[in-house]
Amino acid sequence: MASTENTAPKLSEDNPIKVLFDMASYWATIWGFIALCLWLEHQVLKRLDIESGGLQVAILLVSTPAIFLATVTCIQKTPKARLILERARYVVVLVVAALLGAYLHARHDSDSYESHLRDGAMLACAKIAACKESATQYANTR
Structure with missing residues (x-):
């Protein structure tokens, strides 16, 4: 022991x-x-x-x-x-x-540069139909 x-x-x-x-x-x-x-x-x-x-x-x-x-x-x-x-x-x-x-x-802190980039990308993707559809399909397959 x-x-x-x-x-x-x-x-x-x-x-x-x-x-x-x-x-x-x-x-x-x-x-x-x-x-x-x-x-x-x-x-x-x-x-x-x-x-x-x-x-x-x-x-x-x-x-x-x-x-x-x-x-x-x-x-x-x-x-x-x-x-x-x-x-x-x-x-x-x-x-x-x-x-x-x-x-x-x-x-x-949500005021970081990366946070602003992520928010901008989400807003842009929401306005583009093909991007929104691709993101939805990707999210549904995961």
Whole structure:
């Protein structure tokens, strides 16, 4: 069975892309876990009807680091938990990439040159009967 004692990325590796990916995936996992803790704690505080903003911030500032440190300690003591974390960080990278792609897609400016060209081509094609018919046939065959 493979040893899971050393799961941290080795900075002395020859492949800088792998080192960069390892460091990015670890940091994304850490910050993703912190964000998940904050969100869950906020939901609990809302259900407990603690509406005071200052009180919520104080509770979150104390409880989030405590939960994070307790979880890290548990993960360090349990080899199976470290193995699960090692595999989960790839999922975290995929989620971060999907969220970044969704954000960039939502923020895409439709005033770009390519967008204007596409709109102009669609308007021109709509006015030319043969072009419209060809585009309709092409779309129906796909």
